[in-house]
Amino acid sequence: MFAFAFLSPLCALSSALFSARVVHHVLLVAVAAPLCALSRPARVTTGVGLPFLQATVALWLWHAPVAYDAALGNMVVFWAMQATLFGSAVLFWRAVFSQPGGSGAGWVFLAYLAMGLLGAILTLAPNAVYATHATAPLLWGLSALSDQQLGGLVMWMPAGLPFAVWGGMLARRAWREMGELQ
Numbered sequence: 001m002f003a004f005a006f007l008s009p010l011c012a013l014s015s016a017l018f019s020a021r022v023v024h025h026v027l028l029v030a031v032a033a034p035l036c037a038l039s040r041p042a043r044v045t046t047g048v049g050l051p052f053l054q055a056t057v058a059l060w061l062w063h064a065p066v067a068y069d070a071a072l073g074n075m076v077v078f079w080a081m082q083a084t085l086f087g088s089a090v091l092f093w094r095a096v097f098s099q100p101g102g103s104g105a106g107w108v109f110l111a112y113l114a115m116g117l118l119g120a121i122l123t124l125a126p127n128a129v130y131a132t133h134a135t136a137p138l139l140w141g142l143s144a145l146s147d148q149q150l151g152g153l154v155m156w157m158p159a160g161l162p163f164a165v166w167g168g169m170l171a172r173r174a175w176r177e178m179g180e181l182q
Helices: 002-007 009-016 018-039 049-062 065-073 075-098 105-124 136-140 144-156 160-181
Strands: none
Touching: 009 018, 009 136, 018 049, 018 075, 018 105, 018 144, 018 160, 049 065, 049 075, 049 105, 065 075, 075 105, 075 160, 105 144, 105 160, 136 144
């Protein structure tokens, strides 16, 4: 997953297109982070509230225009963005997966709502907000606004698929554990 996110053409394309950057971030926080969390599970039940807040703040902060443009304009800030998005997501998913009986499914839904709301705001914004992507999308036949809208739609709709998979896994776990109690 990391090779695809950082060594494939997707990473280079995400410097030009906001929509590609969104795909990159979705892969990091909703696919790679939960897989890492499953590979190194928490040994005890961990509270989810603080990791949820950290992951949500990181996601929203790095998509604020000033922070986002700074990250794409400076390698140190870029890697800080990647590390905080991924690291906070791993902590969130470890906490979610540590909940007994799949009770973390509600937190998965809240995390998707946080991402989906950000996606909706970016999709419905009347103007493009990222200076970094002001001209490069034109080379791909997109305006800066249409690239931003496409990225927002990815956050809003298809990004829900990995969240649904993880939520379904937790619901299945809860269902199985309910059956064992009877």
